[in-house]
Amino acid sequence: MTIDELRRIDLFDGIDDDELDRWRAAAEEQTFKEGDRVIAQGEAPLGLYLLLEGSLESMFVIDGRTEHIGHQNSPTWIGAIAAHENVEVRTGSTAVAAVGEGGRLRALRVEGPDGEEQMPVDACFVFIGALPRTDWLDGVVRRDDRGFILAGPDVAGDGWALARDPYLLETSVPGVFVAGDVRARSIKRVASAVGEGSMAITLVHQYLVDA
Numbered sequence: 001m002t003i004d005e006l007r008r009i010d011l012f013d014g015i016d017d018d019e020l021d022r023w024r025a026a027a028e029e030q031t032f033k034e035g036d037r038v039i040a041q042g043e044a045p046l047g048l049y050l051l052l053e054g055s056l057e058s059m060f061v062i063d064g065r066t067e068h069i070g071h072q073n074s075p076t077w078i079g080a081i082a083a084h085e086n087v088e089v090r091t092g093s094t095a096v097a098a099v100g101e102g103g104r105l106r107a108l109r110v111e112g113p114d115g116e117e118q119m120p121v122d123a124c125f126v127f128i129g130a131l132p133r134t135d136w137l138d139g140v141v142r143r144d145d146r147g148f149i150l151a152g153p154d155v156a157g158d159g160w161a162l163a164r165d166p167y168l169l170e171t172s173v174p175g176v177f178v179a180g181d182v183r184a185r186s187i188k189r190v191a192s193a194v195g196e197g198s199m200a201i202t203l204v205h206q207y208l209v210d211a
């Protein structure tokens with residue numbers, strides 16, 4: 001495993017080479033062939049899994065039930081929160097209502113595979129901003145398997161219509177540019193989104209000059 005391989009994983013965005021080298025030294029590398037099953041059980045999965053090459057299907061097995069969690073393509077990372085003894089993962093469940101009393105959150109109503117349940121809680125952390133919501137662009141510009149819009153080198157070659165290479169922020173449709181969080185591989189930060197916005201304007205000018 002090399003630092004360059006770790007750099008391709010978005011989890012390590014902004015981490016310097018020395019720190020990455022410490023991660024590299026602490027990691028244990030294993031290779032599997034197509035069709036192999038890897039079972040993480042008990043204390044074994046308390047770490048962080050990095051998928052450097054290939055892809056995998058994740059399953060969650062509990063009480064004899066197997067639930068498909070998702071499909072991951074490299075380079076990516078997989079946490080192991082389900083393995084923590086003080087964490088219970090409710091797959092296929094949605095918090096549908098918050099119940100308050102005396103100005104405080106007291107419970108959440110959660111709808112799951114077995115119906116609706118009211119769970120007493122002291123706090124609720126809402127994880128927002130992780131889905132690109134680009135379904136409306138299906139069939140218009142090319143997107144990765146999570147819906148983030150591909151641009152530049154990612155759309156060169158495969159179906160790219162022009163003799164020149166795509167500009168850095170140009171999508172699979174010549175003259176259509178993408179900037180910020182919604183772009184695949186972008187660094188999800190305000191400063192980089194603003195920077196990409198100004199880059200996109202310059203590239204639009206360049207496109208118009210060439211057109």
Ligand SMILES: Cc1cc2nc3c(=O)[nH]c(=O)nc-3n(C[C@H](O)[C@H](O)[C@H](O)COP(=O)(O)OP(=O)(O)OC[C@H]3O[C@@H](n4cnc5c(N)ncnc54)[C@H](O)[C@@H]3O)c2cc1C
Pocket residue numbers: 128129130133179180181182187188189190191193
């Ligand atoms: C909880 C949280 C905390 C964060 N903390 C930090 C931080 O501390 N520092 C930092 O640098 N970054 C932070 N970020 C990341 C930062 O917010 C983003 O990187 C940045 O906002 C990206 O800017 P953007 O313009 O690409 O996208 P956004 O800010 O998401 O703007 C996209 C806009 O497009 C609108 N939109 C979406 N679809 C459509 C549509 N079909 N038609 C019209 N409008 C549409 C949306 O409503 C939104 O207003 C945080 C993000 C989250 C979610």
